[in-house]
Amino acid sequence: MKKFILTTLAGVSLSSAISPTILNVSASEAENTSYHENIKYQQSLTETEINHLVKELSKSYPSLSDEYLRQGIYKQLRGDYTITPYSQVVYNPNIEKTEAFRALGWQGITVDQMGAFLDTALGIALGGAVGGIAAAIKNRGKHEAKSALRDAMIKYGLVGGIVSDAVLDFALNLTSPGYHVAKYWDRHDRVPNNGRINF
Numbered sequence: 001m002k003k004f005i006l007t008t009l010a011g012v013s014l015s016s017a018i019s020p021t022i023l024n025v026s027a028s029e030a031e032n033t034s035y036h037e038n039i040k041y042q043q044s045l046t047e048t049e050i051n052h053l054v055k056e057l058s059k060s061y062p063s064l065s066d067e068y069l070r071q072g073i074y075k076q077l078r079g080d081y082t083i084t085p086y087s088q089v090v091y092n093p094n095i096e097k098t099e100a101f102r103a104l105g106w107q108g109i110t111v112d113q114m115g116a117f118l119d120t121a122l123g124i125a126l127g128g129a130v131g132g133i134a135a136a137i138k139n140r141g142k143h144e145a146k147s148a149l150r151d152a153m154i155k156y157g158l159v160g161g162i163v164s165d166a167v168l169d170f171a172l173n174l175t176s177p178g179y180h181v182a183k184y185w186d187r188h189d190r191v192p193n194n195g196r197i198n199f
Contacts, residue, residue, distance in 0.1 A: 083117060112179070119178035121148065122178060137177075146168050146169070149168060
């Protein structure tokens with residue numbers, strides 16, 4: 001009888017010590033989820049906003065054509081986060097077909113491409129880039145910008161813990177956060193500092 005009472009008291013005291021912690025964890029998780037769901041990302045832009053975003057991106061990424069950047073914006077507005085190959089090789093009839101084919105082969109995603117697409121996702125989520133992406137971040141808030149950038153990184157497959165919160169905070173203080181996140185990723189990927197994102 002004495003063992004039964006001691007076991008019951010131990011069980012009651014143990015459950016009273018554990019249950020508030022479990023309830024707090026589940027409550028904070030529910031609050032976190034609801035707060036994240038309250039952030040509304042803008043998923044449509046007017047033609048003027050698209051032109052401003054292309055203009056802003058072309059300043060930061062002169063190696064990418066305006067048409068390529070515009071196609072990237074339209075793809076993201078449709079929810080398509082695939083990256084199409086970009087090649088500046090122009091057809092030359094004097095080059096043999098095998099050499100031309102080899103030159104057109106996709107070498108991977110460049111740092112400029114990934115940076116441009118991350119900045120595009122950030123610009124779309126924050127409502128365009130009138131006044132620049134930095135102005136949009138200042139207008140909408142750093143927390144919302146960080147959430148949008150993290151969501152874009154996940155959609156493009158940049159997961160794995162390489163890019164920490166400190167890196168994102170630093171990048172969001174710069175004029176082109178996507179470029180700096182992509183550059184950081186390139187420094188820490190499988191083949192460091194080759195100008196390409198290696199998953």
